Amino acid sequence: MPVTNPRELGLLSDCESCFGLCCVALPFSASADFATDKDAGRPCHNLRDDFRCSIHTRLRESGFPGCTVFDCFGAGQKVSQVTFEGRSWREAPQTARQMYTVFPVMRQLHELLWYLAEALTLEAARPVHDALRSALAETEQMTRQSADALERLDVAAHRAEVNTLLLRASELARAGLDGKERRGADLIGARLKGADLRGANLRGAYLIGADLRGADLRRADLIGADLRGADLSGADLTDAIFLTQAQLNAAAGDTATRLPATLARPAHWADGAGKTASRNRPSRADQPPGGRSGNGPSGNGRSGNGRSGNGRRTRGTGRRR
Numbered sequence: 001m002p003v004t005n006p007r008e009l010g011l012l013s014d015c016e017s018c019f020g021l022c023c024v025a026l027p028f029s030a031s032a033d034f035a036t037d038k039d040a041g042r043p044c045h046n047l048r049d050d051f052r053c054s055i056h057t058r059l060r061e062s063g064f065p066g067c068t069v070f071d072c073f074g075a076g077q078k079v080s081q082v083t084f085e086g087r088s089w090r091e092a093p094q095t096a097r098q099m100y101t102v103f104p105v106m107r108q109l110h111e112l113l114w115y116l117a118e119a120l121t122l123e124a125a126r127p128v129h130d131a132l133r134s135a136l137a138e139t140e141q142m143t144r145q146s147a148d149a150l151e152r153l154d155v156a157a158h159r160a161e162v163n164t165l166l167l168r169a170s171e172l173a174r175a176g177l178d179g180k181e182r183r184g185a186d187l188i189g190a191r192l193k194g195a196d197l198r199g200a201n202l203r204g205a206y207l208i209g210a211d212l213r214g215a216d217l218r219r220a221d222l223i224g225a226d227l228r229g230a231d232l233s234g235a236d237l238t239d240a241i242f243l244t245q246a247q248l249n250a251a252a253g254d255t256a257t258r259l260p261a262t263l264a265r266p267a268h269w270a271d272g273a274g275k276t277a278s279r280n281r282p283s284r285a286d287q288p289p290g291g292r293s294g295n296g297p298s299g300n301g302r303s304g305n306g307r308s309g310n311g312r313r314t315r316g317t318g319r320r321r
Contacts, residue, residue, distance in 0.1 A: 004117040006262070009140075011074045011114050018076030019088040020051035025100035033066030041100050051088070060268065068268075069228075071246035072103075073110035079103050083147050095147075102150045109143050109155065112162050115223065115242055122241070125169035132169065135162050167203075170221040170241055174199040177219055227251040 006012055024047065027040040038044055046054045046064075055062045079102055080086065089096040116136040119125055125132070139162070142153065177199025184204040194214045204224040214234040223242035232253040237243060238260060245263050253269045 004120045014077045019080045021076045021103045023047045025103045035063030069249040075107035075110045119169040122173045125172045232257050
């Protein structure tokens with residue numbers, strides 16, 4: 001049986017083992033998510049010499065909430081410690097360009113591993129488990145390739161192949177629920193309080209600032225859905241499909257929000273910061289260049305964390321690089 005535990009697959013961010021790649025390799029634009037502009041390949045001015053963030057404990061208050069919701073799915077430490085064998089871009093400046101190029105590729109592969117591992121836990125998707133296992137093994141093997149090979153990899157083509165399997169797994173898992181078909185729907189600011197969205201196809205849907213208080217999202221497919229500023233207070237997401245920590249971190253919620261056992265309740269929900277986020281709702285204009293995360297399984301090149309199309313950072317562990 002293949003490993004499906006995210007920790008065993010190395011899909012949980014370990015910022016202490018990373019060379020701050022999300023803070024250097026990726027660009028961001030001044031917006032509701034970031035207080036300033038930063039070009040790709042230029043270290044964030046908050047990045048310290050030890051690759052840690054000087055404002056990690058106050059990112060939201062300092063105007064960088066986008067940093068708190070991004071998830072690299074463990075790609076940062078894989079590139080740092082495996083692909084480049086523990087030599088940082090500061091130690092070996094000649095590797096910087098390639099390291100920055102490989103990081104978003106690795107991030108996409110790791111995100112695919114996350115979804116494939118989850119799909120293998122769906123009992124109803126058993127008819128495609130063999131194909132899912134093969135895809136997981138192939139993707140894992142890709143992550144072990146050299147930097148040169150990763151730089152040449154046609155990750156978009158691989159995403160498209162994997163997406164076919166993930167979509168089929170989702171269809172099998174949602175069969176018989178007559179869920180609503182809202183794939184890629186514009187639901188920005190939508191009033192969906194108490195809505196019955198069981199088994200809904202919300203892949204890639206824009207749910208920015210949506211009122212989902214008390215909504216039933218059990219068995220809904222949320223891959224690539226943009227939940228920035230959405231209010232999930234009292235909502236039931238206990239067995240939502242392909243929901244990630246980054247999506248939860250970008251939303252608002254409360255102690256009554258029901259979550260899958262594999263995901264954690266964001267710390268800012270408890271202190272009311274989530275409500276503030278929902279009042280300061282971001283719009284499409286606030287998205288950094290490239291859209292959301294660019295992983296492709298959603299069918300529109302987004303992953304739902306509200307960050308860049310080349311995949312950016314996470315603080316899901318509560319630690320800084």
